Amino acid sequence: MKRNGLVFIALCVIIIGMVVSGKYLNRVRGRNRVVAGDVRGKVAPDFELTSLDGKRVKLSDYRGKAVLLNFWATWCSPCKVEMPWFVDLQKKYGNDGLVVLGVAMDDSDSAKIAQFASEMGVNYPVLLGTDKVSEEYGNVEFLPTSFYIDREGKFVGKGVGLLARSEIEGNIQKALASHVVGLSEAAESPADKAAGQQVTAQ
């Protein structure tokens, strides 16, 4: 009986140890990652991804802009609902400094993704997602997932699953409301020009 009690206590200690060490390892590995839950105020991890037209695009290229980073996939039906809204919102707020960036999490080839994006009338850059960027953004498992990043590169919001258009627009307005000290909004970076070309080309 006494032996059983000791085994029980030992088992509890082992399990608590596993939980604590697992959490510690997650924290150490995830210093540059977004953890699940509230991300507001944290700096968005920089990334470098390839766009559908073969360019290397970094999040930091858009410093000074408000960024809506939308993870989606061609097989995700709710994602299709948001895309026309993003097209409208990019048109409405593009001149105010909004950049929508789509991150396609498909396994399929880029030609299929490009065809889908074209059929949806997408007027913003679409980047080819990787497991690494998904991991850096807290393991994006649910699609659509959108991150709203202000002009300083900090999160102002996150939306998981299909949100109401008004909620998306509210988050965009929060991201646009921020200002970067010492960076002229009028200054046009190479990324601005690339985004502008993509918008006007389609």
Add this chain to the structure above:
Amino acid sequence: MIRRCAFVVLAAMLALSLSAQEPGRVVPSIKFAPVGRVQLKPGESKNVELDFRIANEFHVNSHKPHSELLIPTSLNIPVSQMFKAKTSVGVASVQYPAGEDMSFPFAPDEKLSVYSGDFSITAVVKASPEATVGDYPISGELRFQACDRSACYPPRAIPVKFTVSVTGK
């Protein structure tokens, strides 16, 4: 004592899995009901019902979704376990149920062909006339892509295993 330990382990596993999830979101799951040993005589074939249960609130695409962009549910059996002329025992064919046409809040005007709740896939297993007596494990996977009412989840696969026993004539 064993029951107390098992409870502690289960509680810890549940706590760990919940802490890893997005708050307020549950990862979709499909459960495969175990299949008893399938008995066949040499030269016979038999339909094996493989029963699956999709967790509440989720649906998966049927085997024939209405759009080629959607990922169909499919039972993948390795070629080595498919019945061929030289195979003793294997899966000769797979029959899928028809999907149910449903619309969802994210696309109320669109009908998607889906499975939800319980569904069964039939695997037709066959033993050649020359099959020798013994056990033949069949081991494949069910690949699916699930969504709920507002979000979709990456494609996943779960193992599907059963054993075919060839008995004497």
